[in-house]
Amino acid sequence: MTPSSLQELYVEQLRDLYDAEHQIIKALPEMIEAATSESLKQALRSHLEVTKAQASRLETIFEKLEEEPGGEKCKGMQGVLQEGDSLVGEIKDATVRDVAIIASAQRVEHYEIAGYGTVRTYAGILGDEEAGELLQLTLNEEKDADQELTTLAGTINEGAAVKSVESEGITRTRTKRIA
Ligand code: FE
Ligand code: ZN
Ligand code: FE
Numbered sequence: 001m002t003p004s005s006l007q008e009l010y011v012e013q014l015r016d017l018y019d020a021e022h023q024i025i026k027a028l029p030e031m032i033e034a035a036t037s038e039s040l041k042q043a044l045r046s047h048l049e050v051t052k053a054q055a056s057r058l059e060t061i062f063e064k065l066e067e068e069p070g071g072e073k074c075k076g077m078q079g080v081l082q083e084g085d086s087l088v089g090e091i092k093d094a095t096v097r098d099v100a101i102i103a104s105a106q107r108v109e110h111y112e113i114a115g116y117g118t119v120r121t122y123a124g125i126l127g128d129e130e131a132g133e134l135l136q137l138t139l140n141e142e143k144d145a146d147q148e149l150t151t152l153a154g155t156i157n158e159g160a161a162v163k164s165v166e167s168e169g170i171t172r173t174r175t176k177r178i179a
Helices: 006-034 038-065 075-090 094-125 129-168
Strands: none
Touching: 006 038, 006 075, 006 094, 038 094, 038 129, 075 094, 094 129
């Protein structure tokens, strides 16, 4: 369906996010499995639970709109997840793999942040206050998840940098943080 009004575009974007959340729910268990760092595993596990709640939050919004949640495929999220999956799958070194998982997960979060920021704003313009509040809640959770990944990257990237220095014999002072 081609949207011809802001209201229709709003519903289309909500469906896109609904599909994106379900793709993430499917992808996260594999990322958790591939991760080595216990704190990274834990962060991904808790975001999986948060993600399930975000999907039901969208269902609440669709119910109130009397619209069906299905029917839209988020090709963008599919691409982000596929790219992350094929990269992570190729990496043998556990620390470098963790770094790549963080990089991929942060792309996911940023893509969601863009989508939720948009629908939250549309909800405001269209006077859908209740939905606006729910979408803001999800937006905050995505930003928190991104922030947590940045914090984790601080330690895990540092570990990966130290390891590359050791294997390449470069002096420690020349290393830079990756993120
Ligand atoms: Fe999400
Ligand atoms: Zn999309
Ligand atoms: Fe997320």
